[in-house]
Amino acid sequence: MPIYDYRCPSCGITEHSYPMREAPPALxxxxxxxxxxLVTAARLGKGSSTAMRLLDQTQSTASEPAVVRSPPPAAPNRPVSRNPLHATLPRPGK
Ligand SMILES: [Zn+2]
Structure with a gap:
């Protein structure tokens, strides 16, 4: 999403990201x-579409976290390490 600059008479210039055509004239x-x-040059990014999509998704997780309806499935019960010393380490919940 493009980034738009907004000028507050008290706080100065702040940046906000909106989809094109949805940026309000004032907020x-x-x-x-x-x-x-403010009228500025469009900052659409210089990366590939994949990189820009990743950046947009990463930024959106701060304000729009993914909604889940159930906990993730349980991990399969298999040993992660075969080192016998690792078996003596404390386990969570025990
Ligand atoms: Zn302000």
Whole structure:
């Protein structure tokens, strides 16, 4: 998603990411004052579409975490290490 600059009279310039055509002309700043969108060059990124998709997904996890309906399936019960010394290490929940 492109990044847009908004100027608040109190806080200065802040960056916000919106899908194209959905960037509002003004938004409410965290301080409560209206911040107007600035006219700037589009910053669409220079990476490949795969890299940009990864960046967008990574950024979206901060505000839009994945919703799950059940816990992940239990891991198969098999030894991770065959080193006998590892068996003496404390186990979680025991
Ligand atoms: Zn502000």
């Amino acid at each position: 409410d700043c965290a301080c409560g004052l209206p911040a107007r969108k």
